[in-house]
Amino acid sequence: GMQNPGKEHLYKVLVIGDLGVGKTSIIKRYVHQTYSTNYRATIGVDFALKVLNWDSETVRLQLWDIAGQERFGNMTRVYYREAMGAFIVFDVTRPTTFEAITKWKEDLDSKLMLTNRESIATVLLANKCDQGREVLTNNGVKMDQFCKDNGFVGWFETSAKENTNISEAANFLVKHIMATE
Ligand code: GDP
Ligand code: MG
Numbered sequence: 001g002m003q004n005p006g007k008e009h010l011y012k013v014l015v016i017g018d019l020g021v022g023k024t025s026i027i028k029r030y031v032h033q034t035y036s037t038n039y040r041a042t043i044g045v046d047f048a049l050k051v052l053n054w055d056s057e058t059v060r061l062q063l064w065d066i067a068g069q070e071r072f073g074n075m076t077r078v079y080y081r082e083a084m085g086a087f088i089v090f091d092v093t094r095p096t097t098f099e100a101i102t103k104w105k106e107d108l109d110s111k112l113m114l115t116n117r118e119s120i121a122t123v124l125l126a127n128k129c130d131q132g133r134e135v136l137t138n139n140g141v142k143m144d145q146f147c148k149d150n151g152f153v154g155w156f157e158t159s160a161k162e163n164t165n166i167s168e169a170a171n172f173l174v175k176h177i178m179a180t181e
Contacts, residue, residue, distance in 0.1 A: 007057040011177050012082055015063055016104050017089035018097040019070040022127040025160035026089065027063050030170060035161055052174065059174055074103075080112040085177045087169070089125045092135045092157070105150055114180065121176035123169055124155035130162045 015023045024046070028034050031048040046065040051058065064083070066075060088104050090097040101124065109119045124147060126136060136143065136157070143155050153176045156169040 010060045011084040012062045014083045014086040015065055018100045021089045021091040021097050022160050023089050024065055026166055027065050029160040029163055030166045074107040077111045083112060083120055085120055085173045086122045087125050088122060089127050091128050092126050093128055093131045095135055098135060102150060119151055121153050121173060121180060123173045124152045125169060126155060126157045128159060129157035129164060130159040
């Protein structure tokens with residue numbers, strides 16, 4: 001706030017979830033304002049930096065894209081190290097990617113904890129919402145309750161294609177990171 005004019009925050013934020021759910025698309029949309037139907041599945045880790053003016057402070061979000069390592073269904077501790085927040089993404093058109101959510105969350109929580117032994121702020125993204133909401137309405141899961149039960153601070157329906165709710169989700173995550181910092 002105004003007590004700390006010009007204060008800078010650097011937050012490492014993970015973007016994880018199954019292959020093809022739209023992780024790279026969400027990052028490209030958010031950081032570069034672009035969308036393509038064809039991102040090469042690069043191997044390794046990709047970074048993108050988004051700078052936000054937050055009141056009189058500056059927030060640098062360093063977004064980590066797991067880029068092609070999803071097939072293992074888990075990541076190394078090295079990748080998770082020092083992250084302050086995470087997005088776990090599923091594709092609303094593919095139920096198996098929703099079922100994988102708890103696996104990703106458990107993998108994350110088993111390898112990374114804040115110093116107070118809490119898990120990092122994690123937001124669930126129901127991506128490709130431009131394709132319909134069948135999975136959300138048919139799976140019998142109440143999303144708010146699912147988030148409570150599984151330790152997500154919240155969830156958003158997003159579309160990288162139509163630029164829906166991505167900056168809203170990011171702002172929401174930043175608020176939670178700041179509250180736990
Ligand atoms: P990743 O493997 O999780 O990084 O997924 P990508 O970002 O590579 O996206 C996989 C495919 O889904 C690509 O063809 C994207 O164009 C498409 N895609 C990503 N986000 C959306 C979205 O919000 N809506 C639609 N309709 N397609 C999307
Ligand atoms: Mg990708």
